[in-house]
Amino acid sequence: MSNETAKRPTGTAAVAPVGILAAVATVAIGVVGVHDALQAAGAVRGPSWTEWLAGRLETIQPGGWMIPAGIIAVVVGLYFLVAALKPRRVTHSAVGRDGVWIRRRDIARLAAESAESVDSVVSATAKSRRRTVRLTVRATGDTDRVATDVDTTVRERLAILSPPPRIRRRVVEED
Amino acid sequence: MGRGVIAVDRVVAFVLGVGLVAAGAGGLGWRFDLIPDAPERLRFSWLADATRTAWWPWATGAAGVLLVLIGLIWLIRHFRSRGVRRLQLAGSDHTGLLTADAKAAATAAGDRLTQTAGVRSSSGRMVSDRGQLVAELNLTIEPTADLGTVQAAAEQTSHDLHRIVGRDDLHHRVQLHVARHEKTPARVR
The missing domain is CATH 3.30.300.30 (ANL, C-terminal domain)
Incomplete structure (x- = not known):
């Protein structure tokens, strides 16, 4: 019989909030897909959300919106990268x-x-x-x-x- | 939260991070004309064409149901309890199972520790932690408690718990919390 000690206690991983956010986003994207299928079947009224989005993305050209959007994307992306690579915090x-x-x-x-x-x-x-x-x-x-x-x-x-x-x-x- | 879900989170966060940094930097470079030979505009008319086909609603519906299921499972895994309810004890074989209430065993060990001088209260549980079965005892001690005494008692109780449960894969961890204020009368110095 062994008397093994458990691993050192650690804090919550910094990446967990990103994971929770990504899981919620995955559900949200799934809801969009289900909505459009129901809309095509006539069960839901209103326009198709993916058709509206595809229309907006049909032609993309450089514009003023790209400056704030680009900065936000880089900052959020760097935060995600740091969270992905950060080891769990030593608490004890x-x-x-x-x-x-x-x-x-x-x-x-x-x-x-x-x-x-x-x-x-x-x-x-x-x-x-x-x-x-x-x-x-x-x-x-x-x-x-x-x-x-x-x-x-x-x-x-x-x-x-x-x-x-x-x-x-x-x-x-x-x- | 298990190791598996954290590993998934890390991979997804890394891929999303690389994608966002690349997209953001690319967009800024395009806006400020820093990318040589960049086109004046990008056309994704094929996407709009695809949304008008007959198969599109079927594809979005199937993918949507799949994504909702994956997303919900992923989300639930973040909040799933790590607690272990029952322990299979040594001596179990094809003729019968010997099991014990895991939390009760850990709680009893913690209760025993409250008899140690300087230990105010305790709680115990069995958890699955990073691939290990762990008896986790949490003790609240008085600010004046003697750490050596508490440590010796905690180690002895952990060893007794190992002996009683008799499972080779059992690990133990005792976490001390110090109360803000002394509850018992101050000791004579």
Whole structure:
């Protein structure tokens, strides 16, 4: 019997909204086709939509509309290309090495709580990026001593993360 | 959302992206006369002729039904639950099947973890994730919780779950969420 850990948790793929949009567009194009078949059979009144479109496309020549349409097509096309090639976002850091994970914002909460437990600290806020936790600490008294204590406390608290994050902290003296 | 539908999305987005960039750049180049020997106009009269034929409504109808079906299946696949309801257990053979309520097994494992100091609540489920059968436990822990204690308990419970279920293809994942505020009385420092 194995004790396999699952793959790392990831965010939603950036391409998913494009896929949903394309699926809706596919249904919409299908509805146009069904409408025209029903229109030809006399079940639906009004003109044929594909015949109207084919009439508009019969002759195409350069015009002013091509400037905004061309720019929009290039921009949307580039967005689609980036979304197609972008890997899924990494959202969690490992706690230990056996399938336990924690989100970055939660690492920030733990770091802030640890910093607030240090003597002379009035308040602490934290932000967690890919490999770094940035702390802003408001404290009274000897800020150098507070900085060292915050470093030690937060580092010890987050040492179990794999890999442990770098700690960047700023201590602001409270008036 | 499974791997298959994401792969389809990527291929379609790539093809559409290349097509849109090419069409957009081509249109701009044509408008500003940057394409040498470009024709003054493009004619697609064959398309208008085709729409007036007898077979056109049949073709659009058949293609339309097909596209609606493909589009709906594609759309539904994006929102399909990854959850696994029942697990076939080790020991099943031609004489009978041993099955277990997958969610109940994961939930029970999560419930056991709530007895660990610093774990406020839990939820568990079995999911099919990127080709793996995964027991996924989500724990909400107190901001003051000891990560080492929670990690050790989570690992032990995961191993127990593997042993109880007894399936070689089972994987586990424990995700920790930290509560905004302490619920239990503050510990003495």
